[in-house]
Amino acid sequence: MVSLPRVVITGVGLASPNGANLAEFRANLLAGRSGVRKYSIRHVGDTLAGVAEFDALRYQSRKEVRRGTRAGAITIWCAHEALVDAGLAQGRYDSTRDTRYAPERTGVFPGITEHGNVETENQIHEVAQYGFDLAFWSHHHNPRTVANNPAGEATLNLGITGPAYCLGGACAAGNLGLIHGVQLLQLGLIDLALGGGVSESIHTFGIFASFRSQGALASHTDPTKASRPFDKARNGIVVSEGGCLFALERLDDARARGAKIYGEVLGYGVNSDAADFVLPQAKGQAACMRLALSHSGLAPRDVDLINTHATSTPQGDEVEAGAIREVFADCPTTFVNNTKSFIGHAMGAAGALELAGNLPSFDDRLVHPTINVDDLDPACAIQNLVLGEPARVARVDTILNMSFGMLGINSAVVVGRPR
Amino acid sequence: MTNDEIVLAIKDIIATIAPDEELAHLKMDVRLREQIELDSMDFLDIVMELRKRYGVQVPEQDYLELATLDGCVKYLGPKLADKQLKLASRA
Numbered sequence: 001m002v003s004l005p006r007v008v009i010t011g012v013g014l015a016s017p018n019g020a021n022l023a024e025f026r027a028n029l030l031a032g033r034s035g036v037r038k039y040s041i042r043h044v045g046d047t048l049a050g051v052a053e054f055d056a057l058r059y060q061s062r063k064e065v066r067r068g069t070r071a072g073a074i075t076i077w078c079a080h081e082a083l084v085d086a087g088l089a090q091g092r093y094d095s096t097r098d099t100r101y102a103p104e105r106t107g108v109f110p111g112i113t114e115h116g117n118v119e120t121e122n123q124i125h126e127v128a129q130y131g132f133d134l135a136f137w138s139h140h141h142n143p144r145t146v147a148n149n150p151a152g153e154a155t156l157n158l159g160i161t162g163p164a165y166c167l168g169g170a171c172a173a174g175n176l177g178l179i180h181g182v183q184l185l186q187l188g189l190i191d192l193a194l195g196g197g198v199s200e201s202i203h204t205f206g207i208f209a210s211f212r213s214q215g216a217l218a219s220h221t222d223p224t225k226a227s228r229p230f231d232k233a234r235n236g237i238v239v240s241e242g243g244c245l246f247a248l249e250r251l252d253d254a255r256a257r258g259a260k261i262y263g264e265v266l267g268y269g270v271n272s273d274a275a276d277f278v279l280p281q282a283k284g285q286a287a288c289m290r291l292a293l294s295h296s297g298l299a300p301r302d303v304d305l306i307n308t309h310a311t312s313t314p315q316g317d318e319v320e321a322g323a324i325r326e327v328f329a330d331c332p333t334t335f336v337n338n339t340k341s342f343i344g345h346a347m348g349a350a351g352a353l354e355l356a357g358n359l360p361s362f363d364d365r366l367v368h369p370t371i372n373v374d375d376l377d378p379a380c381a382i383q384n385l386v387l388g389e390p391a392r393v394a395r396v397d398t399i400l401n402m403s404f405g406m407l408g409i410n411s412a413v414v415v416g417r418p419r
Numbered sequence: 420m421t422n423d424e425i426v427l428a429i430k431d432i433i434a435t436i437a438p439d440e441e442l443a444h445l446k447m448d449v450r451l452r453e454q455i456e457l458d459s460m461d462f463l464d465i466v467m468e469l470r471k472r473y474g475v476q477v478p479e480q481d482y483l484e485l486a487t488l489d490g491c492v493k494y495l496g497p498k499l500a501d502k503q504l505k506l507a508s509r510a
Contacts, residue, residue, distance in 0.1 A: 061439045062438040062439050063436075063437055063438060063439050063456075066436075066438065067460070130471075135470060135476075136467070136470065136471065138467065139460060139463045139464075139467070140460065
């Protein structure tokens with residue numbers, strides 16, 4: 001097998017419904033604080049969502065915010081924050097070109113579940129006010145809806161001139177952005193990657209309406225209780241926005257500059273169920289977990305923490321629990337949790353955000369809980385599923401992060417303690 | 420709309436499109452793009468806003484007429500004569 005350079009995470013930039021940086025996000029995950037709230041959007045009306053609050057004007061002019069997309073703004077925020085966290089930029093808008101990385105050797109790879117629906121809905125809404133006269137259709141429509149928009153906006157804002165595009169992978173996309181960054185670093189094509197995922201999905205009514213039509217949109221009188229993976233009373237997904245980009249570098253480069261290292265990407269797996277448009281398959285998911293383990297040179301017992309994808313849908317959670325029980329049948333020290341119970345489903349950002357929220361476990365050896373499981377569904381029972389309160393464990397050396405998406409895409413990333 | 424109101428109307432549209440710009444001291448006879456940061460997409464936004472707010476159509480061959488505030492007053496004067504000023508800047 002070809003020996004490839006080792007790649008590490010040296011920075012985290014994020015915007016989640018319960019934190020705009022890793023410290024705040026982690027503190028809320030350990031404290032059991034949900035970021036889901038009441039939300040309203042045209043045509044759908046009152047519903048629930050995870051809303052990411054961050055100061056876009058810290059890194060963008062008002063004109064940039066107006067011209068660009070929400071996904072672009074989230075990407076720009078996360079990119080800056082990751083660079084600052086990695087010690088590669090100073091984090092002021094007017095000093096973004098004064099950086100310690102080479103723009104032409106830097107790549108930007110946000111994973112996306114979808115892109116362009118927000119703008120398209122807005123434009124249709126706009127021309128509807130004018131009797132569908134397309135003279136009122138905006139010239140901004142195409143640059144806002146092209147599939148590279150979020151990555152491209154980040155390059156314009158930061159002056160990054162290396163490869164930058166989005167990885168479309170439904171709700172498995174957050175892992176894909178990270179994986180792609182790792183691959184280009186290992187090929188020596190870039191020296192720094194900003195990889196992860198972003199989502200602006202709460203600004204499109206279509207995603208809420210489609211989940212509702214599918215019988216998969218969460219409802220609950222208490223918004224903070226609505227996202228409840230593995231609980232008997234779970235009734236669907238809470239749609240959320242947000243983003244997370246990791247600064248990724250080859251280990252040798254990171255060490256040479258004395259960078260803080262969050263963890264090493266030990267391996268990954270991506271596969272396809274080839275079975276159904278929307279329904280997940282335990283067989284494909286289990287195969288994906290095994291692929292990631294094999295690629296990492298690990299046995300199931302070597303995994304200390306599994307962050308599940310579970311989205312709080314009746315069928316999806318049960319299928320995933322089954323896949324985990326099968327692959328991790330005899331793993332007494334493997335703990336399992338779920339981050340969507342706090343923040344809902346951040347779509348393209350989910351995989352990256354959920355990995356980020358668990359990286360601090362390497363240091364504090366705490367496994368953040370899965371909240372809102374008042375009555376565990378026996379069909380979702382998994383050994384060492386951490387419920388309600390954080391668990392202090394003896395060892396967290398490896399984390400397996402799962403993300404699955406529609407059309408049967410599965411992704412898994414294994415990150416190891418820095419060593 | 421009076422000529423002064425036309426200037427207000429244009430400045431209000433620009434304030435929406437280019438909210439970071441200082442517009443108080445714009446000179447009437449100097450090209451707008453020499454005084455503030457406006458690119459071709461911004462210019463199309465100005466044309467779009469004139470269409471939305473006042474129902475004024477500016478054909479592409481006339482775009483140059485809007486290069487300065489003086490030009491705007493001269494070109495838009497007859498088109499806006501019977502229109503009411505609408506201020507919508509959220510800047």
